[in-house]
Amino acid sequence: MAYLNFDSSKLTKFVHDNELAEMQAMVNAADSELRNGTGAGSDFRDWLDLPTNYDHEEFDRIKKAAAKINQDSKYLITIGIGGSYLGAQMALDFLHNNFYTREEETTQVVFAGNSLSSTYLQDLIELVGDADFSINIISKSGTTTEPAVAFRVFKEILIAKYGEEEANKRIYATTDANRGALKEEADANGWETFVIPDGVGGRFSVLTAVGLLPIAVSGADIDELMKGARDAQNEYVDADLTKNEAYQYAALRNILYRKGFTTELLENYEPNMRMFSEWWKQLMGESEGKDQKGIYPSSANFTTDLHSLGQYIQEGLRNLFETVVKVDKPTKDIKIPSQEGNLDGLEYLQGKSMDWVNTKAYEGVVLAHTDGGVPVMTVHIPDQSAYTLGYTIYFFEVAVGISGYLNGINPFNQPGVEAYKTNMFGLLGKPGYEEIGKKLNDQL
Numbered sequence: 001m002a003y004l005n006f007d008s009s010k011l012t013k014f015v016h017d018n019e020l021a022e023m024q025a026m027v028n029a030a031d032s033e034l035r036n037g038t039g040a041g042s043d044f045r046d047w048l049d050l051p052t053n054y055d056h057e058e059f060d061r062i063k064k065a066a067a068k069i070n071q072d073s074k075y076l077i078t079i080g081i082g083g084s085y086l087g088a089q090m091a092l093d094f095l096h097n098n099f100y101t102r103e104e105e106t107t108q109v110v111f112a113g114n115s116l117s118s119t120y121l122q123d124l125i126e127l128v129g130d131a132d133f134s135i136n137i138i139s140k141s142g143t144t145t146e147p148a149v150a151f152r153v154f155k156e157i158l159i160a161k162y163g164e165e166e167a168n169k170r171i172y173a174t175t176d177a178n179r180g181a182l183k184e185e186a187d188a189n190g191w192e193t194f195v196i197p198d199g200v201g202g203r204f205s206v207l208t209a210v211g212l213l214p215i216a217v218s219g220a221d222i223d224e225l226m227k228g229a230r231d232a233q234n235e236y237v238d239a240d241l242t243k244n245e246a247y248q249y250a251a252l253r254n255i256l257y258r259k260g261f262t263t264e265l266l267e268n269y270e271p272n273m274r275m276f277s278e279w280w281k282q283l284m285g286e287s288e289g290k291d292q293k294g295i296y297p298s299s300a301n302f303t304t305d306l307h308s309l310g311q312y313i314q315e316g317l318r319n320l321f322e323t324v325v326k327v328d329k330p331t332k333d334i335k336i337p338s339q340e341g342n343l344d345g346l347e348y349l350q351g352k353s354m355d356w357v358n359t360k361a362y363e364g365v366v367l368a369h370t371d372g373g374v375p376v377m378t379v380h381i382p383d384q385s386a387y388t389l390g391y392t393i394y395f396f397e398v399a400v401g402i403s404g405y406l407n408g409i410n411p412f413n414q415p416g417v418e419a420y421k422t423n424m425f426g427l428l429g430k431p432g433y434e435e436i437g438k439k440l441n442d443q444l
């Protein structure tokens with residue numbers, strides 16, 4: 001059995017015994033497109049062997065930069081959006097205490113440039129106050145509006161606080177190796193730079209410097225993270241569906257999709273995995289939602305959302321299926337105390353582990369939702385270690401590569417994200433976009 005345990009045993013009501021095997025020929029074709037580079041978007045597959053084929057010199061520099069930041073900064077302002085943000089935030093949440101704060105002994109990683117909210121940015125400026133800080137600006141293109149605005153604001157504060165020379169030692173730029181506005185500015189000012197490799201798209205970049213620098217600054221073990229991903233890379237290579245659980249997941253979600261289950265909910269039972277779902281949503285949504293088709297990736301956080309979305313999932317429109325990422329061994333557990341009088345009626349649970357109760361809730365939900373007509377699959381992960389996270393990241397990355405090819409799309413481009421940007425630039429009056437702006441303003 002693989003390190004992760006993919007359980008599709010509750011799908012029998014929705015998927016016949018023969019169906020998975022009948023996908024094998026299509027999976028072979030998808031595997032060949034992915035592995036041999038014969039599919040669309042083949043220039044963006046370098047994440048496939050990233051865990052074994054990464055820049056070791058840069059990896060060491062990341063650790064050194066993290067150590068320096070830990071010494072000289074109370075905050076690391078990590079600026080980025082989409083794939084240049086979600087992986088680091090999800091890893092920090094996944095790997096640390098729910099009330100993560102490191103500012104007393106070392107550096108607290110905080111995020112900016114992931115929205116255009118002026119209130120958020122000003123709140124962050126006020127949080128940082130007079131404290132020492134450094135900046136990690138992360139942008140592959142170097143021109144994305146949200147991070148560029150936040151970077152301007154914090155760069156100005158940094159220079160005013162430290163002067164140009166010291167400020168230049170406190171800015172770390174993670175960007176393209178050779179091109180782009182950010183690379184140019186970094187070179188001109190002597191900032192330390194880290195590379196987002198050409199063949200790795202933003203949503204697949206968490207195991208590059210994009211994720212690794214902030215994760216290392218947070219004190220998490222990036223060696224273990226890479227080791228987990230490496231072991232997963234070795235595990236999920238066989239195109240045989242009986243042997244490859246990541247491929248099984250890809251094939252089953254396509255079987256369900258073709259039956260009208262067009263929305264997938266990624267679910268967890270740990271509040272600090274909420275951002276894991278947000279990371280997964282970009283990975284799946286940007287990879288698969290194109291050519292007017294694709295599974296819509298959504299999420300729910302349990303048991304919390306059973307008290308809000310639970311009704312819809314149980315009895316609403318039957319286009320949903322669920323994939324649970326269930327932690328088998330919690331990082332911490334608590335025993336439920338006894339209480340005199342038993343007014344809350346919970347005495348039957350006294351002395352029981354709270355995680356046992358959480359797991360019983362999960363089991364009950366799987367059965368109820370299955371009865372209600374919602375197919376449920378589960379990816380069991382052993383714990384919330386860095387090793388497990390690396391492994392799990394790779395599981396979903398390789399699954400979406402196969403899944404995208406199974407649905408006949410290019411899983412590695414994202415042409416649709418430009419449409420709103422063009423409109424926004426027109427409305428903002430960006431030079432070169434005047435005509436578009438004029439047309440749009442007439443429509444408003």
Ligand SMILES: O=P(O)(O)OC[C@H]1O[C@](O)(CO)[C@@H](O)[C@@H]1O
Pocket residue numbers: 081082083084138139140141142143144147202203286414417
């Ligand atoms: O790293 P960049 O170029 O700033 O892009 C950030 C994100 O924006 C997108 O390009 C979408 O606008 C994503 O694909 C990407 O992850």
